[in-house]
Structure formats: C-alpha cells, structure tokens
Amino acid sequence: MLEEARADGRRSLALTVVGMIHTPYRTPEGTPIQSRFGEGIEATVTVREEYADALTDIEGFERLWLVYWLDRAGPYAPLVVPYRDDRSHGLFATRAPARPNPIGLSVVRLLAREGALLRVADIDVLDGTPLVDIKPYVPEFDAYPDSKAGWFDCNRVDRTRADGRFHGRG
Amino acid sequence: MLEEARADGRRSLALTVVGMIHTPYRTPEGTPIQSRFGEGIEATVTVREEYADALTDIEGFERLWLVYWLDRAGPYAPLVVPYRDDRSHGLFATRAPARPNPIGLSVVRLLAREGALLRVADIDVLDGTPLVDIKPYVPEFDAYPDSKAGWFDCNRVDRTRADGRFHGRG
Numbered sequence: 001m002l003e004e005a006r007a008d009g010r011r012s013l014a015l016t017v018v019g020m021i022h023t024p025y026r027t028p029e030g031t032p033i034q035s036r037f038g039e040g041i042e043a044t045v046t047v048r049e050e051y052a053d054a055l056t057d058i059e060g061f062e063r064l065w066l067v068y069w070l071d072r073a074g075p076y077a078p079l080v081v082p083y084r085d086d087r088s089h090g091l092f093a094t095r096a097p098a099r100p101n102p103i104g105l106s107v108v109r110l111l112a113r114e115g116a117l118l119r120v121a122d123i124d125v126l127d128g129t130p131l132v133d134i135k136p137y138v139p140e141f142d143a144y145p146d147s148k149a150g151w152f153d154c155n156r157v158d159r160t161r162a163d164g165r166f167h168g169r170g
Numbered sequence: 171m172l173e174e175a176r177a178d179g180r181r182s183l184a185l186t187v188v189g190m191i192h193t194p195y196r197t198p199e200g201t202p203i204q205s206r207f208g209e210g211i212e213a214t215v216t217v218r219e220e221y222a223d224a225l226t227d228i229e230g231f232e233r234l235w236l237v238y239w240l241d242r243a244g245p246y247a248p249l250v251v252p253y254r255d256d257r258s259h260g261l262f263a264t265r266a267p268a269r270p271n272p273i274g275l276s277v278v279r280l281l282a283r284e285g286a287l288l289r290v291a292d293i294d295v296l297d298g299t300p301l302v303d304i305k306p307y308v309p310e311f312d313a314y315p316d317s318k319a320g321w322f323d324c325n326r327v328d329r330t331r332a333d334g335r336f337h338g339r340g
Contacts, residue, residue: 013184013185013186013187013239013300013302014183014184014185015183015184015185015271015273016183016270016271017183018270018271034310034311035311036310036311047262051248051262051270053248053249053260054248054249054260054261054262054263054270055260055262055263056248056249056259056260056263057259057260057263057320057321058260058262058263058320059320060263060318060319060320060321060323061263061317061318061319061320062314062317062318062319063314063317065275067271067273067275069183078221078223078224078226079223079224079226089226089227090223090224090225090226090227090228091224092217092221092224092225092228092303092304092305092306093224093225093226093227093228093230093231093306094306095305095306095308095311099303100186100188100221100224100302100303101185101186101188101237101302101303103185103237103273103302103303105235105237105275105305107311107312107314130183132183132270132271132273133262133269133270133271133273134262135262135265135275136262136263136264136265136319136320136322137314137317137319138265138319138322139314139315139316139317139319140204140206140319140322141204141205141206141265141277142277142312142313142314143312143313143314143315143317144232144233144277144307144309144312144313145309145313145315146309147231147232147233147307147309147313148230148231148232149230149231149232149306149307149308149309149310150227150228150229150230150231150306151227151230152306152308152310153230
C-alpha cells in the first residue's frame with residue numbers, strides 16, 4: 001500500500017462504511033456549519049453489527065469525533081468563500097466540504113449507547129451520512145483553546161447555518 | 171454515491187493522496203503515539219502541486235489538522251490494549267491505528283509555508299505517510315478542554331512512544 005501510494009499519488013485508497021449518521025437535517029440549507037452551532041440537536045449513529053464490539057467502553061467519553069464521508073459535497077475548488085467570511089481563502093485554510101477528499105470531522109456529545117446505536121447531540125451532519133470512523137475526544141490530545149486561527153479570528157460573517165454553495169444535487 | 175453507500179455498507183469510497191508527510195520516524199517503535207508527545211519534533215508536509223493553491227492563507231493558523239492514511243497499520247481488531255492502559259477497550263474507544271478505516275488525525279503546529287511545502291512541528295506520524303486532507307485547527311470548533319475522556323482520565327500506563335503492536339510488516 002505504501003509503495004503504491006508513493007508511486008502514484010492519484011491511486012485511490014478504499015474506505016469502508018462502518019455505520020450511518022441519522023439527523024434531522026435533510027438539506028444543506030439550514031444545517032449547522034459546525035457541531036458547535038448545532039448545540040442541543042440530537043441524532044443517532046448506527047454502527048454496523050460487525051463493528052459493535054469496537055464500541056466497548058465508549059460510554060465513558062463525554063465527546064466523540066465522528067469521521068464521515070461528505071457524500072453530498074460539491075466538487076473540489078482550490079479557492080472558496082467560506083460561510084464565515086466574505087473573502088475567498090484556500091480550501092485547506094477552511095472547513096468547507098468541497099475538499100479533494102470529502103472527509104468530514106465533527107465533535108459530538110455522547111448521550112447514551114444502546115448496543116450498536118449511539119445517541120449523540122450537537123451535530124452538523126446531513127441525514128444519511130456514511131460514517132467511516134469514531135474516535136474518542138481526548139482533551140490532552142485535541143484541545144488547544146488558545147491556538148491562533150487565522151481569518152477565523154477576525155471573520156466578518158456570523159453565519160452558523162449552511163446554504164447550498166458547497167453542495168451538489170444531493 | 172449516497173444511494174450506493176446506503177445500499178451496501180461494504181462498498182468502498184475512494185480517497186486520493188494529496189501529499190506526503192516526511193518525518194524523522196522510520197519505524198513504529200519509538201514514534202510518539204500522539205502529536206502532544208512529539209513536541210518540538212519537526213517535519214515537512216509536501217502537498218501535490220495541483221493542490222498548492224488550496225493552501226492560500228493557511229499561514230495565519232497556529233495549528234492544523236493533518237488527516238492521513240495509516241498505511242502501515244495492522245489489521246482491524248475490535249478489542250485492543252492501547253498504549254496508555256493495561257486493559258483492553260473497544261477500538262472506537264481508543265486512538266489505536268488498527269481501525270476499520272486506517273484514518274489518522276493529528277494536530278500539528280505550523281511553522282512556515284514555502285509554496286506547496288509546510289514546515290510543521292509536534293508530530294507523531296511515520297515517514298512517508300500519505301496525506302488525504304488538511305484542515306485548519308479552530309479552537310471555537312475543536313477545543314473542549316474539560317471534556318471527560320473515559321479510561322484516559324484514569325489511564326494506568328504513561329507510555330508516550332509506540333511499540334510494534336498495531337503495525338504490520340511495514
């Protein structure tokens with residue numbers, strides 16, 4: 001795999017769908033653009049039975065990272081005007097979904113686990129989004145509250161909900 | 171894509187390699203297990219020329235998320251004894267690399283950008299690891315310093331460097 005990736009950067013690496021995210025959001029328009037802006041909104045994550053054992057001990061975590069496939073994102077664009085600004089920035093300097101690899105990343109609050117089903121809150125994901133990984137949120141590894149955040153630190157748009165700009169036909 | 175994912179969870183989603191991560195770590199043994207434990211270690215990220223424009227304005231960010239393909243991770247196991255404990259836990263309740271989808275996630279400190287090359291520090295990634303995404307680290311979205319972290323909060327092993335337990339032949 002390594003040699004292949006080295007030999008040809010365009011060679012594709014295959015992801016498997018391990019579950020599905022079910023939320024109240026059916027269309028990009030009006031969906032929170034970050035889980036921080038979806039506070040209180042509840043959702044369920046159904047993990048495929050074959051991966052249920054991998055959820056053992058997850059109940060102890062207050063928050064989780066959901067890693068998912070932005071299946072309705074539009075095509076990649078190198079420069080975008082993100083939701084939180086009125087100027088364009090390089091795609092990798094934004095969290096916009098129109099990425100070369102449409103991988104989404106959200107911190108959600110874990111409410112309960114029922115077998116292979118997780119009840120979560122604070123979500124910014126479209127209904128029916130394919131899940132590819134779950135990682136525990138660990139402040140020691142993930143929390144840098146004072147990190148400088150470029151244009152976000154002086155962003156000029158207070159938008160918290162999406163419109164259709166980064167999405168295809170759905 | 172959505173319908174396909176819904177119809178068959180095992181259908182694969184294809185990732186493209188957008189760059190390469192170059193670090194001093196040639197073998198899992200001795201590599202920091204989290205970027206927090208790789209403090210000060212410098213590395214370079216080379217982004218493929220076709221994606222160079224997407225780095226515009228990234229200089230303003232103190233930290234970045236690197237999303238990468240754990241190309242030398244061993245096969246998935248539902249229950250693992252992670253580096254930071256002496257008891258087993260469900261894989262999704264750990265950050266171990268032997269995941270159904272070997273997607274790695276690290277916060278690194280951005281030192282400088284030189285065209286399509288990023289100089290970064292605080293890294294826990296093996297040399298030659300394929301990069302699949304870069305996202306800016308935004309404290310408003312990503313930092314929950316007081317979040318409870320299950321078994322990590324009472325972990326019984328202080329290990330900060332990897333051994334070979336989660337890696338295949340390399």
